[in-house]
Amino acid sequence: MNKKIYLDHAATTPTKKVVVEAMLPYFTEKFGNPSSIYEFSGQNKEAIEEARELVAHAIGANEREIFFTSGGTESDNWAILGIAENYKSKGNHIITTTIEHHAVLHTCEYLEKNGYEVTYLEVDKDGRVNPNDLKEAIKETTILISIMLANNEIGTVQPIEELGAIAKAAGVLFHTDAVQAVGHIPIDVNAMHIDLLSISGHKLYGPKGIGALYVRKGIKLRSFIHGGGQEKKRRGGTENVPAIVGFGKAIELAITSMEAESKRQAELRDYLIEQVLERIPHCRLNGHREYRLPNNANFSFEFIEGESLLIMLDMKDICASSGSACTSGSLDPSHVLLGIGLPHEIAHGSLRISLGEQNTKEEMDYLIESLIVIVARLREMSPLYEDYLKKQAKIER
Amino acid sequence: MNKKIYLDHAATTPTKKVVVEAMLPYFTEKFGNPSSIYEFSGQNKEAIEEARELVAHAIGANEREIFFTSGGTESDNWAILGIAENYKSKGNHIITTTIEHHAVLHTCEYLEKNGYEVTYLEVDKDGRVNPNDLKEAIKETTILISIMLANNEIGTVQPIEELGAIAKAAGVLFHTDAVQAVGHIPIDVNAMHIDLLSISGHKLYGPKGIGALYVRKGIKLRSFIHGGGQEKKRRGGTENVPAIVGFGKAIELAITSMEAESKRQAELRDYLIEQVLERIPHCRLNGHREYRLPNNANFSFEFIEGESLLIMLDMKDICASSGSACTSGSLDPSHVLLGIGLPHEIAHGSLRISLGEQNTKEEMDYLIESLIVIVARLREMSPLYEDYLKKQAKIER
C-alpha cells in the first residue's frame, strides 16, 4: 500500500471535488459582497439563500431558522452564551454532560466563572445519558440543556428525542451539538424537540471555516458577533459566500447518499470491530455497540499507549486518532474516555477509527493486520505488559 | 463596454487566481486537521505557520502575536470584548470614534448595555480625530482606545502614530481596525504603538471568512470563541487551512506590490476626483483630501439620492456603493457621513468609489462620463433640484 488510508473523518473530511467546483466561481468571478446593491452581487445573495434551504432541509427546519457561522465551535459558543444571556432573568442554570466537545465544555466553564451554575450529567459506561438523570437535574432556574447528538470520540448516539421531550415538557430550551451526526444519521428538529442545533461544514465533505446554527423560530438569541446587518442582523461579518455555497452543496450530497452510505460504513465498522475484538487480546470497544455512529469505532488496547500506536500506524500510512494524554498535550487522557469510566492507563491506549465514503473492505483488512502486528510490538516494549505477564506466570505457578 | 467595471473594492475584492491556486490543494488533498498527529497533517501545520509569518511581516509584528479569526468583524469583537473583560478590574471606560465600522460600534453598544462606559470621539469635517480630544477623553478608568486606521467609507486615514503615542503615554491599550488599511498603506505596529489590530482577508484579494487579530505580546486576552486548543488555546475551532493559506499568499502579494500599486491607484483616484469636482456642479468630496486611502473617492452630489445613482451606474455595468439610507435599509444615512457633519439630504446623495488592481484610466473616463449623464438625469427628476433652480432664478431676477 503506498496510498494514505485516511481513517480520521471525525477530525475532518476532504472537501469533495464537486463541492470545490461549486465554490470556485465565487472566489474569482462572482466574488461580490452579497450586501451590495448592484445586480452582480444579487446572484450571491441567491446562492446563499439556496444553501440555507439545503441546510434547513437536512434537519427538517425552515430556512429562516438557519444562521451561518464560522464553524461548529462558533455555533456552540453562540447558542450557549446567547441563551445564557437572553434568558438570564429566568434563571442561571444550565445542564450539559461530561462528554461534550470542548466547544461546549469550555463555554460552560466560562459561564461558571460568570455567575452561572452548570450541571454536568454523567453518562453510563457506553456513553449514554440516562433520561431520568436529566429529569432530576432540571430545576426552577434551568434555562438551557445542551446535549450532543453523537459523540465525536466514541460515536455514541444519545436518546435525543427522549431528552428533547423532557426538555420540552419542562419548558427548558434544548440545544444539541450535531456536528458529528448531520449527514450520518437522520435528524428532524421537530420530531426531536430540538430548539438549537450546531452543524459544521468540514465534517460532511464541505469546506472548513463554515457552519450553521439552527435557532427555532421565536427564540430570542442575541448576536454573538456584532457587526453589519448580515444574517438578519444576528451575525455580523461579510458572508463567506464560497464556503456557504460549498457547505450547501456538501450537505445536499451527504443527505442524498446518507441511507446507502451509512449502511455501507456500518458494515465495514462492524467487520472491523468484530475482527479486532476477536483477534487482539486485552482489547475493548468504547462506546455503545448499537447506538453508535455508522462510521465510528473506538478501541482501547491494554498495556500500550495511544500516541505510539498512532505513529506506528502512520508509518504504515494509516491516519487515525487517539484519546491518549500524550497526543492531547495535556496530562489527562480524553475526558470522554474518563467520562465513561475508563481508568487512566486504559484510556491512554485508545484508538479512534472514523470511516468515510472512500474507505473499503480491503483497507479494513490492511488496518486489522497492521494493528495486530503493531499492538504486539508495542506490548513487547511495554513494562506494563511485562508486569502483567509476570503476574500471570506467578498465578499459574 | 460589456464587462463589469468593479469599483467597490472596499466592500470586497476578488480572490486572486494565484491565491485560489495556493488554496486548492488544501481542500481535496492536504485536507488533514492540523491538530492531528500523523505526518499527513504536519504539512498543514507548517502551512499555517508560514501564513502566520506572512501576516506578521505585513504589519511589523512577530508571528507569535498573530491569531487567525473568521474575519475582520470577529477580530474587532474579540479585541474589544476580550480587553473589556480582562481589564475590568482596572476600569470600565472605552474610547472610540463616531465613524468606526459597525463591528466596533455595535460591540461598544453591547458593552454599554453591560456596565461599560463608552466615549465616542467626534471627528472633524474631513473625518479625522483630533489628538487633543483623545488626550482629554482619557480617564482613570479608561482601559481601551479603539480607533480605526482608515475609514471604509470616506477613506480618511487617522494620525494613528500620534494617537498610539497618546494611548501609550497614558498606559491605555490601543486597538485599531486596520481592515481597510492593510495592504494599502504601510503599517508598523511598533512605530505606531498599536497593541491590537484587526485584519480581514477579503479586503486584500484573499478569501472571505478569514482574518487575524494582532495581539501584542504580554497582553491578556481571553478566548472569544471557546473550544479546542487551536491558536495557542486562544481561538477554538478547526483551523480553516485553505483560507489561512490563501490569506497568507494574498497579504504577501499585497505587501509586495503595495508601493507601486498604491501610487498607481492614487493617481487614478486623483484624476477621478479632479474631473468629477470640475465637471459636475454641486458636488463635494468627502474625507480628507490628503490623508486618505489611495483607492478611495467619496462624493456627495446634491439633490440626488444614492440608491438611484447606484442603480443607474449598475445599468452601465459600474459597481459602486453609497452611504444612502435607502441602500442600508435603515432610515438614517451612513453614520460616517453624518459623523463628518453632512446634513441628511447631502449624505443621501453619496457615492463611494474604491479602486482595485484591475482598474484603468479608461474605466475612470467611462465612469466620469457616465456620472455626468446620470447625475444630470437624476437631478432632472429631483424636486429638490427644481426648488433649487427656482430659488436661483428668483435670486437672479
Added chain:
Amino acid sequence: MYTKKVMDHFQNPRNMGEIEGASGVGTVGNAKCGDIMRIYLDIEDEIIKDVKFKTFGCGAAVATSSMATELVKGKTVKEAMEVTNKAVMEALDGLPRAKVHCSLLAEEALQAALWDYAKKNGIVIEGLVEPKPFEEHEEEEEEF
C-alpha cells in the same frame, strides 16, 4: 513533529527488552499521566556492559529511552551519571516543547537503575539521589 533521529529511534529502538538478573533495574513514571519507563543495567567492574529498556509512552518517550541506553552502553557508572535529559534531547536533535518531560523520564529511569545497583552492592555513587518510589500499576487500579 519529531526529528528524523527521534523517528529512527522510535521505529528501531536500540536495546529494547529486559535483562534477567540485572545488576540494577529502575522503573519510573506513573500510569496516571501515561509515562512508564524501565531500564535494566548489567554492570561489571563499574562498566555498563549491557543495558535494556521498556517503555509505555509516546514516541518521544520511546526514543529518549532508546537514546539514553545507547549513550550509556559501554560507559562507566560515573560517565552514565552525566547522561542528563538535556544530553539525550541533544543527541536526538531536539524534542517538541510539549515532550520535554518525556526526556526527563529517561534520565530518572537511568538514575533509578543506578540507585538500585548501588543499593544492591552497598556502594555510594557520587551525586546520585534516591529516586521517588514508583507507584505500582496494581495500586493505581485499586485506587480507581
